[in-house]
Amino acid sequence: MKINKAFHQYAGMLTLIGGALAAGNVHAQSEATECIAPAKPGGGYDLTCRLAANGLEETGMIDQPMAVSYMPGGIGAVAYNHVNGVRNDDPNLIVAASTGAAVNLALEKFGEYEADAVRWLGALGVDYGAIVVKDDAPWENLDELMEDLSDSPDDIAFGAGGTVGSQDWMKAALTAKSADIDPKSLNYVAFEGGGEALAALLGDHIQVFTGDLSELKSQLESGKIRVLASLSEERMEGPYADIPTAEEQGYDVQWPIWRGYYMGPNVDDEAYEAWAERLSELSKSDEFSQLREDRGLFPMSRFGDDFNDYVLEQVETFESLADEVGLKQ
Structure with missing residues (x-):
């Protein structure tokens, strides 16, 4: 072997x-x-x-x-x-x-x-996973995203720095599963790394990025992204204090x-x-x-x-x- x-x-x-x-x-x-x-x-x-x-x-x-x-x-x-x-x-x-x-x-x-x-x-x-969209995306919270995802999963492209089965894919899959959406129905695009996936989000090539909180600080400060949910047990402090957890929005998913x-x-x-x-x-x-x-x-x-x-x-x-x-x- x-x-x-x-x-x-x-x-x-x-x-x-x-x-x-x-x-x-x-x-x-x-x-x-x-x-x-x-x-x-x-x-x-x-x-x-x-x-x-x-x-x-x-x-x-x-x-x-x-x-x-x-x-x-x-x-x-x-x-x-x-x-x-x-x-x-x-x-x-x-x-x-x-x-x-x-x-x-x-x-x-x-x-x-x-x-x-x-x-x-x-x-x-x-570190903790996060569900991220562009600042001008039509979703203001996780409920709105999950509702549209349930209706038209093919129309919403998720992307992250890993293939199907990777940590980043797991974040998307578990979030979908928590809303009774079949993870196999996800339109998922794999990138070489989180930076490339985030660039794809900002360039409108994908609609949702499943990244990590620690890599989002500069983009949050610039106002270019909106974090719909942190996949943490409770809200984080500092620049992440206004980001609601998935759990407080009714979705039983965490990704530490x-x-x-x-x-x-x-x-x-x-x-x-x-x-x-x-x-x-x-x-x-x-x-x-x-x-x-x-x-x-x-x-x-x-x-x-x-x-x-x-x-x-x-x-x-x-x-x-x-x-x-x-x-x-």
């Missing part, structure tokens, strides 16, 4: 990298800590690892820098297989994950290992894009609980609040068993939707 071959190759590379990094540090702990970003440098998983690494170091919760290693491949599958097959009991290793990992697990893209094959550790930040971590399946309870407590304390610090805000994230504090249960429930929701619209092969 290609995934297995790839992660064994990366395992050897990481052993060398980890040894080199550890050798250069004075050990205040028994072993150095490490975060694996399951992608190339510079992306969202890198941000997630750096969020923990920088936060823990700046608050003095670790005495030496946390090593950040990169393990791209299989949209996270290579790292997931590596942790299960090679480093399943490493008490000093955490791995970056996100809502995207939960989606891919639901779509069975991680090979033989399922969602409960690891110990989901916690989330330090979150969490930034979190997991550990190997055989990590003992003591190490797992110590990490959960460490991240929980980090999330409460003023220094970390600024780090999180600088990265365009909102607060999210779920740790330990609470977060583990949350992720598993989320995967079940995605599995049900994937089955309903025929996404599973």
